[in-house]
Amino acid sequence: MAAANPWDPASAxxxxxxxLGHFIASGMVNQEMLNMSKKTVSCFVNFTRLQQITNIQAEIYQR
Known part of the structure; x- marks a missing residue:
């Protein structure tokens, strides 16, 4: 028996x-709260930017 695909909205x-459906129906959670949880924290954005700069510098120095 194959497991249900968690990314397929038609799966069980x-x-x-x-x-989560119960929390949404009861009003405990709303769409705004769910959207907030997906936002990237600024420190991680800065870390990613620093990593990109470091990679570009390494590429330049390698040439």
């Missing part, structure tokens, strides 16, 4: 999906 809901 799992426990986390059922709990």
């Amino acid at each position: 809901p799992n426990g986390a999906g059922l709990v």
Whole structure:
């Protein structure tokens, strides 16, 4: 028996999906809260930017 694909919206809901659905229906969680949880924290953005700069510098020095 194959496991349900968690990325396929047509697959059977799992426990986390059922709990989240209950929280949304009760008003405990709303779309704004869910969107906030997806935002990148600025320190990670700066870390990513620093990593990109370091990679570019390494590429330049290698030439």
